[in-house]
Amino acid sequence: MRVEGIVQGVGFRPFVYSLATSLGLGGLVGNDVDGVFAEVEGPAEAVTRFLAQLEQDAPPLSRIERVTTKTITPNGTSSFIIAPTQSGGARTTLVSADSAPCADCLAELADPADRRFGYPFINCTNCGPRFTIVKDVPYDRALTTMARFEMCRLCAAEYHDPADRRFHAQPVCCPACGPRLRLLDAAGKDMAGPELPGQSGAGQPGAGDPVAAAASLLRAGQIVAVKGLGGYHLAVDAGSESAAAALRARKHREDKPFAVLVADLAAARALCAVDPAAQALLTSARRPIVLLPRNAAGAAGAGAAAPSVAPSVAPGNRQLGIMLPYTPLHHLLLRETGRPIVLTSGNVSDEPIVYIDAEALAQLAGIADAFLTHDREIHIRTDDSVARVFRGRPALVRRSRGYVPEPLRVPLAFARPVLACGSELKNTFCLGRGQHAFVSHHIGDLENMQTLRSFTEGIEHFRRLFDIEPQVVAHDLHPEYLSTKYALDLADATGVELAGVQHHHAHIASCLADNAQRGPVIGVAFDGTGYGPDGTIWGGEFLIADLAGFERAGHLTGVPLPGGAAAIRQPWRMAAVYLDAACPAGIPAGLEVARRNEGSWANVLTMARRGINAPVTSSAGRLFDAAAALLGVRDVINYEGQAAIELEQLADVAERGSYPARITADGPGGQLRAAGADLIGAAAADLMAGAAPATIAARFHNGVTTLIADTCTALRDRCGLATVALSGGVFQNQLLSGAVVSELTERGFTVLVHSRVPCNDGGISLGQAVVAAARDQLAAG
Numbered sequence: 001m002r003v004e005g006i007v008q009g010v011g012f013r014p015f016v017y018s019l020a021t022s023l024g025l026g027g028l029v030g031n032d033v034d035g036v037f038a039e040v041e042g043p044a045e046a047v048t049r050f051l052a053q054l055e056q057d058a059p060p061l062s063r064i065e066r067v068t069t070k071t072i073t074p075n076g077t078s079s080f081i082i083a084p085t086q087s088g089g090a091r092t093t094l095v096s097a098d099s100a101p102c103a104d105c106l107a108e109l110a111d112p113a114d115r116r117f118g119y120p121f122i123n124c125t126n127c128g129p130r131f132t133i134v135k136d137v138p139y140d141r142a143l144t145t146m147a148r149f150e151m152c153r154l155c156a157a158e159y160h161d162p163a164d165r166r167f168h169a170q171p172v173c174c175p176a177c178g179p180r181l182r183l184l185d186a187a188g189k190d191m192a193g194p195e196l197p198g199q200s201g202a203g204q205p206g207a208g209d210p211v212a213a214a215a216s217l218l219r220a221g222q223i224v225a226v227k228g229l230g231g232y233h234l235a236v237d238a239g240s241e242s243a244a245a246a247l248r249a250r251k252h253r254e255d256k257p258f259a260v261l262v263a264d265l266a267a268a269r270a271l272c273a274v275d276p277a278a279q280a281l282l283t284s285a286r287r288p289i290v291l292l293p294r295n296a297a298g299a300a301g302a303g304a305a306a307p308s309v310a311p312s313v314a315p316g317n318r319q320l321g322i323m324l325p326y327t328p329l330h331h332l333l334l335r336e337t338g339r340p341i342v343l344t345s346g347n348v349s350d351e352p353i354v355y356i357d358a359e360a361l362a363q364l365a366g367i368a369d370a371f372l373t374h375d376r377e378i379h380i381r382t383d384d385s386v387a388r389v390f391r392g393r394p395a396l397v398r399r400s401r402g403y404v405p406e407p408l409r410v411p412l413a414f415a416r417p418v419l420a421c422g423s424e425l426k427n428t429f430c431l432g433r434g435q436h437a438f439v440s441h442h443i444g445d446l447e448n449m450q451t452l453r454s455f456t457e458g459i460e461h462f463r464r465l466f467d468i469e470p471q472v473v474a475h476d477l478h479p480e481y482l483s484t485k486y487a488l489d490l491a492d493a494t495g496v497e498l499a500g501v502q503h504h505h506a507h508i509a510s511c512l513a514d515n516a517q518r519g520p521v522i523g524v525a526f527d528g529t530g531y532g533p534d535g536t537i538w539g540g541e542f543l544i545a546d547l548a549g550f551e552r553a554g555h556l557t558g559v560p561l562p563g564g565a566a567a568i569r570q571p572w573r574m575a576a577v578y579l580d581a582a583c584p585a586g587i588p589a590g591l592e593v594a595r596r597n598e599g600s601w602a603n604v605l606t607m608a609r610r611g612i613n614a615p616v617t618s619s620a621g622r623l624f625d626a627a628a629a630l631l632g633v634r635d636v637i638n639y640e641g642q643a644a645i646e647l648e649q650l651a652d653v654a655e656r657g658s659y660p661a662r663i664t665a666d667g668p669g670g671q672l673r674a675a676g677a678d679l680i681g682a683a684a685a686d687l688m689a690g691a692a693p694a695t696i697a698a699r700f701h702n703g704v705t706t707l708i709a710d711t712c713t714a715l716r717d718r719c720g721l722a723t724v725a726l727s728g729g730v731f732q733n734q735l736l737s738g739a740v741v742s743e744l745t746e747r748g749f750t751v752l753v754h755s756r757v758p759c760n761d762g763g764i765s766l767g768q769a770v771v772a773a774a775r776d777q778l779a780a781g
């Protein structure tokens with residue numbers, strides 16, 4: 001028997017061992033480069049039961065992809081052994097993702113009689129750190145950051161006992177031999193520890209237990225940096241307004257919501273509505289941050305927070321990002337603090353999360369009052385994953401810790417190994433081999449040296465881990481993206497073949513791959529910015545696409561982007577150009593957005609009309625920006641997508657009114673153009689007539705929904721396709737995507753949405769990879 005998938009480092013051999021021995025079967029089980037192999041012999045019905053239970057009861061962290069069997073001649077053994085590991089050959093086995101502590105480990109953690117009572121690094125083959133500590137393969141302790149901790153006699157006995165839950169658990173350790181916690185002050189001096197937990201209990205800074213001491217700092221309103229699985233977090237008491245506000249000020253994070261770590265489901269329910277699908281996500285071993293609707297107290301008035309979360313945690317947001325503890329340390333810390341804590345990435349502003357101890361002390365010194373740290377190194381920086389539930393299915397917003405490096409099965413095989421370099425913002429990269437796409441952890445925006453280093457080092461690491469030597473390198477068409485430049489440099493240096501993939505085609509291909517489909521479909525790619533082959537900036541696109549190619553069948557009518565990047569930072573500029581397009585007879589006087597920006601309003605319009613530093617864009621993101629600025633939501637943004645996010649929050653979800661938009665077939669070859677300006681014109685008229693901004697925001701959303709559905713219907717009439725794939729960051733808007741799916745479904749379309757990878761640019765690398773694979777297949781005939 002051969003078992004392929006994630007079957008190493010997850011307790012598979014001891015599982016097979018105990019299953020076989022419990023059924024009285026003889027034989028052996030072992031690991032090799034392809035996964036796990038086993039031979040069993042005994043009564044036929046026992047062998048049948050063995051095969052059935054093998055798949056049914058497989059260890060929680062394993063992911064069986066394929067089991068193949070063949071009949072061999074029995075050699076008459078009744079004993080069962082674990083065969084020594086063989087080495088050599090190509091690596092096709094898979095490293096598993098990091099996992100939250102299992103129930104058995106949590107029980108030991110809480111048991112005063114257990115030798116790992118209160119030990120913050122407890123783990124076993126069913127749980128614990130994996131991807132973040134692995135330096136190389138095969139997955140073996142010597143090639144992890146646990147190598148420096150020599151196992152004590154007791155741990156070694158467990159490690160070598162096939163019947164033990166810790167058999168070959170590479171990170172196995174205990175208070176006697178494993179990593180230790182320390183609590184440091186802002187200057188890096190010891191405040192508590194490294195004594196063992198439970199030895200002293202004073203709970204005061206300077207006393208023995210670092211967790212208790214850190215908890216008392218948190219309760220006193222201080223900011224504590226906490227070393228987690230994939231990097232450092234900054235923690236404060238979620239109920240303390242002064243602490244949350246101080247964290248915002250010191251982190252230079254003005255508006256973006258913070259995530260909250262709560263002890264359990266009951267604590268999550270005290271803050272948010274948790275439906276069964278959300279519960280499954282929250283409690284899964286992957287433990288993403290789950291975006292949840294706040295309970296009535298928080299959802300009632302805009303900006304009002306539920307009583308136990310301070311207003312500054314997630315200002316003006318109907319949702320809250322909640323996660324449950326995913327390390328033993330989190331469990332201990334929450335037990336000591338007794339209340340929810342904010343847990344946000346340890347970084348300044350938009351820099352990547354800090355994960356190296358010395359860098360943490362240096363970079364977070366101005367933010368954190370203390371550091372709860374330890375001596376188990378993090379090998380690879382990994383942010384928390386972010387997910388939500390959309391129509392009963394998980395939808396990842398950021399795919400990282402807990403999911404990576406688990407591969408995604410793709411709808412067509414990679415004939416040659418592919419590296420896809422991804423986008424500029426929310427970058428991920430992707431390696432493809434066989435049926436597997438290895439999408440990387442969230443790298444971030446490739447705009448500073450640190451992120452770029454994460455990108456290049458990450459690619460090297462993945463290539464080593466999965467033993468992939470890319471023969472094709474896929475990249476965005478934007479020549480200035482650092483990911484594009486990396487691809488071109490690599491081709492220069494190695495002669496590897498390049499595959500340029502248009503940004504919105506990559507979005508639609510990503511959605512197809514996410515749904516294990518190959519198309520063709522009507523693809524709706526609505527996002528902020530993507531390089532268009534015609535020299536304009538695309539972003540409100542209707543494509544007839546399959547994995548190999550696309551045709552631009554329609555798009556939002558282009559408008560000028562006055563000042564380029566400045567127009568992205570200042571949504572009021574988009575209000576100006578959209579009003580200009582909507583009102584050929586002149587923008588009506590008396591609009592607040594014009595008055596608020598009167599100093600530059602006329603100049604921006606002149607620039608736009610003359611086409612000076614004003615490239616043409618069909619971006620859907622900019623259309624939402626225009627509506628947001630018109631309604632007084634926001635003239636200038638502090639983070640990407642902020643105006644659109646706040647516009648969604650403003651909308652009155654009960655409002656059914658809508659604005660019409662003209663769709664004309666006057667583009668080249670009958671290409672459809674949808675007049676987004678009509679929506680802005682109607683919104684301005686409503687505003688002048690005294691309609692409430694919340695009502696107008698809803699009518700605008702409904703108008704965009706109808707525009708999308710009408711365009712798709714026109715394309716279906718034309719080409720006969722009745723499946724629509726929705727992708728692009730704009731579809732993170734739940735109000736919009738919910739309405740669009742409903743409307744399209746009602747009109748008889750099959751609708752594909754993202755689930756396993758984000759609809760935003762985090763999914764671009766997967767799309768690029770499958771496009772390259774599809775073109776390869778096409779070329780091969």
Ligand SMILES: [Zn+2]
Binds near residue numbers: 103123126
């Ligand atoms: Zn465990």
Ligand SMILES: [Zn+2]
Binds near residue numbers: 151155174178
């Ligand atoms: Zn030990």
Ligand SMILES: [Zn+2]
Binds near residue numbers: 503760
């Ligand atoms: Zn995009």
